[in-house]
Amino acid sequence: MKYIKTSLKALNGLLWLLLAVVAMVLWGCGSPSGKPGAGGIAISFDDHFIKEWYELRPLFHKYNAKATFFITCPDSLNAEEVSMLKQLEKEGHEIGFHGTVHAKSTELMAAGGPKGYIEAELETGLRHMNAAGFKPTSYAHPGGNHNDRVDSVLLAKGFTVLRDVAISRRKYKGFQFYAWPPRWMNAIYYPFDGAQQVDALMIDYDEVTGEEVAEAIQEAKENGTAVMVFGHEPLYSAPQNGKYGFNVSFLAAVLREAHKQRLKFYTMSELPKTR
Structure with a gap:
């Protein structure tokens, strides 16, 4: 996950600011150059909000958009959800x-090594996915938690693209730790270089503005890259009772702008295949 992981209690506001500057320098700024004419957008959604995602189909149809749905806890898939996912795939x-x-993932790996990690987090779920008729080749890290060891196991298991999390702003106790313009976050732009480890910008409620996403879309178009974004549950008002997700009207604005700019919609697995 692309934000600084450290003890909040041990740092004062000034040190947070200094660390943010360091992160920005290390992260780099500005969109990379991609493939001329290949500018696009790759939208994905995480977790198990299958019915809610399915209800977005009219919106996808309106803008001729496609997306990637990353499923967790597939052992709980029921027949209706499987049918919905198959229709989305169709x-x-x-x-x-x-x-x-x-x-x-890092804790599972530390506790049980590659074998324990595979048994706990991969094999059981993939068995249920396969039984339902799905053979996923893209993987989204739960919580953006992973390391090189985890990635190597996932790639060895046949996943062709691994998606991490990028966050443009971070708050702590109401204090704005940093707000980094997405147009400068080079990690969220895919340059069509065959890379298998990628990052997507979170668009959940209050994480990024419509203007910022519009600028990121323009950046992708101008540089021939694909901007990668993702969210969780579709919401129709501000989140309540611990819910987290994106506002459907916000997603509509993203799709509308991408369509207006004539960006191509990519699924996650299509990215490393496009040269």
């Missing part, structure tokens, strides 16, 4: 994998 969307138990 319409050009991709069904990816988001883990069996949605646990911290």
Whole structure:
């Protein structure tokens, strides 16, 4: 996950600011150059909000958009949900994998090694996915938690693209730690270089503005890259009772702008295949 992981209690506001500057320098700024004419957008959704995603189909149809749906806890898939996912797949969307138990991969790896990690987080869920008729080739890290060891196991298991999390702003106790313009976050732009480890910008409620996403879309168009964004549950008002997700009207604005700019909609697995 692309934000600084450290002890909040041990740092004062000034040190947070200094760390943010360092992160920005290390992260880099500005969109990379991609493939001329290939500018696009790759939208994905995480977790298990299948019925809610399915209800977005008219919106996808309106803008001829396609997306990738990363499924977690596939052992709980019922017949109706499987049918919905198959219809989404039939319409050009991709069904990816988001883990069996949605646990911290690094902790599973540390506790049980590659074998334990595979048994706990991969094999059981993939068995249920396969039984339902899905063979995912893209993987979204639960909580953005992973390391090189985890990635190497996932790639060895046949996943062709691994998606991480990028966040443009971070708050702590109401204090704005940083707000980094998405147009400068080079990690969220795919340059069509065959890379298998990628990052997507979170568009959940209050994470990014419509203007910022519009600028990111323009950046992708101008540089021939694909901007990658993702969210969780579709919401129709501000989140309540601990819910997290994106406002459907916000997603509509993103799709409308991408369509207006004539960007191509990519699924996650299509990105490393496009040269």
